[in-house]
Amino acid sequence: MKRKDIIYGVRPIIEALETGKEMEKIMVQRGAGSEGIKHIMTLSRKRDIQIQIVPFEKLQKITTANHQGVIAFVSAIEYQDIFNLVPGLFESGETPFILVLDRITDVRNFGAICRTAECAGVHAVVIPAQNAAQINEDAIKTSAGAISRIPICRHKDLKEVLQFLQESGISIFGLTEKAKTVYHSPDFTVPMAVVLGNEGEGISREYFRFFADSLSIPMVGEIQSLNVSVANGILLFEVLRQRTK
Secondary structure, three states: OOOOOEEEOHHHHHHHHHOOOOEEEEEEEOOOOOHHHHHHHHHHHHOOOEEEEEOHHHHHHHOOOOOOOEEEEEOOOOOEOHHHHHHHHHHOOOOOEEEEEEOOOOHHHHHHHHHHHHHHOOOEEEEEOOOOOOOOHHHHHHOOOHHHOOOEEEEOOHHHHHHHHHHOOOEEEEEOOOOOEEOOOOOOOOOEEEEEEEOOOEOOHHHHHHOOEEEEOOOOOOOOOOOHHHHHHHHHHHHHHHHHO
16 A cells, blocks of 8 residues: 655655645655755755655665655645744734744654643644654644644744744743743743753753743652653643633
């Protein structure tokens, strides 16, 4: 059975890129250097689509059809533009509530985070073009369909996004176990964004300069860390509590 989430072969992928089809990533065979593949890589970089250089065997595991050294993974959703979305929220009288994910690569964590975000009233989820979970059937299933209901915005540089949010009058909060401010202390009824990092390295240090404050969740057990999707839920529903009390 032919997979619906992939496109393979040089010409079909070029046509898909040129017509603006949304893609999660493109795998290129190591050592492949035809003009067609070079053109694919150029188009991909212009659209901030992740490129992975992989051995021939990796492509063969995905499909044994004549892939010509390149396979594209089609996105299950259409990405939104955070730079257009935020002004629209203000114009409609909404108080922006944005979630920014820094290198959350686990598909099920991503799906769970999006499910909670949709339930808590988050207006948009922002992810980087590189080092982000692939939005596939597993992610959508784990999110209980929330990924199709909440705007997902992909951008090549989260620094640009954070600077834009800050300049738009949005207070940015980072959730990190090393922070001194307890998560329920700030006023979350203002326009705001929350940044979450991956479980291994946390939030990239370069983003901290944009934060109004860094927040932590108190813990008394011997295990001093939470799954990122659980931590996300605790903070997002505190925001919802403040906004609905």
